[in-house]
Amino acid sequence: MNKKRWRNYALWVSIVSQVLLLLQLLGHLTGLFDLTEVMKNDILAVTDVLLGLLAT
Known part of the structure; x- marks a missing residue:
């Protein structure tokens, strides 16, 4: 598995929100x-508010 994928900020935001x-x-x-x-x-x-900040 590609280790760079686990360093992606968007991936962690998605995992935490789910x-x-x-x-x-x-x-x-x-x-x-x-x-x-x-x-x-x-x-x-x-x-x-948090989703708005993440979108920007």
Whole structure:
């Protein structure tokens, strides 16, 4: 396997975001945590800002 691939910043951003999405889904499905509507809106706002920064 090409070792340069593992040094790619975009690869690690993708992996981390997919792992976080998986954890969120598993937490919701198992009922380990439940977010209130206010918490969801706050998290969505922070996520939008982070994705905007990553896009630039």
